Amino acid sequence: MILCVGASGQLARSLVEVDGKRVRALGRPELDLTDDRSIQNALETVQPDAVINAAAFTAVDDAEANEDAAFALNRDGPEQLARLCARHDVPLIHVSTDFVFDGKKGAPYSETDRAAPLNVYGRSKLAGEEAVLDAHPRAMVVRTAWVHSPFGTNFTKLMAGLLQTREEIGVVVDQVGSPTYAPDLAAALLKLADGMQNHQCTENGIYHLAGDGGATRHEWVSVIADTLAERGLKTARIREASAREFPAPAQRPNDTRLNCMKIQQDCGLALPAWQEGVRACVLRLLSGMEGSA
Numbered sequence: 115m116i117l118c119v120g121a122s123g124q125l126a127r128s129l130v131e132v133d134g135k136r137v138r139a140l141g142r143p144e145l146d147l148t149d150d151r152s153i154q155n156a157l158e159t160v161q162p163d164a165v166i167n168a169a170a171f172t173a174v175d176d177a178e179a180n181e182d183a184a185f186a187l188n189r190d191g192p193e194q195l196a197r198l199c200a201r202h203d204v205p206l207i208h209v210s211t212d213f214v215f216d217g218k219k220g221a222p223y224s225e226t227d228r229a230a231p232l233n234v235y236g237r238s239k240l241a242g243e244e245a246v247l248d249a250h251p252r253a254m255v256v257r258t259a260w261v262h263s264p265f266g267t268n269f270t271k272l273m274a275g276l277l278q279t280r281e282e283i284g285v286v287v288d289q290v291g292s293p294t295y296a297p298d299l300a301a302a303l304l305k306l307a308d309g310m311q312n313h314q315c316t317e318n319g320i321y322h323l324a325g326d327g328g329a330t331r332h333e334w335v336s337v338i339a340d341t342l343a344e345r346g347l348k349t350a351r352i353r354e355a356s357a358r359e360f361p362a363p364a365q366r367p368n369d370t371r372l373n374c375m376k377i378q379q380d381c382g383l384a385l386p387a388w389q390e391g392v393r394a395c396v397l398r399l400l401s402g403m404e405g406s407a
């Protein structure tokens with residue numbers, strides 16, 4: 115059995131959907147990552163073969179004014195989870211983010227590149243990575259990026275809605291990343307968990323795992339629009355915009371494409387091209403199988 119920390123999030127719901135027989139997802143109130151005792155209880159009750167931490171403070175803008183809460187959930191909770199997993203000798207996959215980088219490299223980031231987060235969310239996630247790796251010899255950090263899915267709120271869902279209701283939308287051309295379809299990520303993480311149980315993959319390290327290739331937000335929305343148009347739906351005109359047109363409390367990095375060669379070489383894992391994930395997500399949304407928000 116694989117214990118997933120967090121139940122209602124995009125990744126947690128995708129993990130359950132990919133293999134509900136093997137994944138037990140627990141979120142609040144049963145498992146609260148900020149409550150040591152509830153982590154301990156969950157480990158004792160579920161007796162997992164591996165743990166995947168899919169819980170986090172992911173509201174990038176809200177984190178700016180709520181630094182303590184972001185660090186409690188993104189650093190302190192994962193550190194305690196890692197300590198307790200180490201005590202039970204259970205391997206742990208901790209999910210992290212491309213936002214640990216400042217986006218100034220101008221090429222896809224490798225695991226050996228220097229992290230230099232620009233916002234509170236990124237700093238709290240980087241601190242979580244370090245704490246987890248220090249606390250547990252069998253913990254692996256998997257950095258992913260720009261996650262979208264039929265679940266919860268995310269960029270694909272938001273933009274698919276705007277495209278169908280507006281005449282024109284502005285979408286930024288000066289932010290580049292690696293859009294990642296949560297169900298693809300979930301399937302790969304389950305294989306990784308198997309590899310860790312069998313000691314087939316490097317343990318206690320960092321891996322990048324995201325949709326293959328890089329995209330601007332504008333390119334991402336173009337694929338959403340093309341998929342809607344294929345199904346005969348009328349969509350808004352897409353205007354090229356600058357990130358400056360969308361001022362927000364948290365600064366975002368400009369280019370955080372992830373180089374995912376290492377996990378392919380070490381563990382044989384790679385995600386499909388980002389365009390395939392976006393297309394799959396839109397088709398799923400159109401089929402009305404998206405579940406509740």
Ligand SMILES: NC(=O)C1=CN([C@@H]2O[C@H](COP(=O)(O)OP(=O)(O)OC[C@H]3O[C@@H](n4cnc5c(N)ncnc54)[C@H](OP(=O)(O)O)[C@@H]3O)[C@@H](O)[C@H]2O)C=CC1
Nearest residue numbers: 120122123124125146147169170172209211258259260261
């Ligand atoms: N979304 C993205 O674009 C990206 C995400 N990531 C990382 O991937 C991981 C999964 O992200 P995603 O699925 O999008 O996240 P979501 O925001 O969709 O879900 C986060 C989950 O954390 C849960 N949670 C919040 N507080 C607690 C707590 N105290 N105890 C237990 N669970 C709690 C939430 O539950 P509740 O409903 O109760 O609040 C929710 O289920 C995270 O580590 C994130 O940092 C990395 C790169 C990009």
Ligand SMILES: Cc1cn([C@H]2C[C@H](O)[C@@H](COP(=O)(O)OP(=O)(O)O[C@H]3O[C@@H](C)C(=O)[C@@H](O)[C@H]3O)O2)c(=O)[nH]c1=O
Nearest residue numbers: 172174211212213259260261269284285286289331360
């Ligand atoms: C509403 C809208 C936004 N945008 C752009 C502006 C801005 O650059 C971007 C913001 O989108 P979001 O708020 O979804 O992005 P954001 O919350 O910054 O997404 C990040 O979340 C965290 C959790 C991560 O770990 C990152 O990998 C990344 O996915 O979208 C447009 O271009 N046009 C629009 O009409």
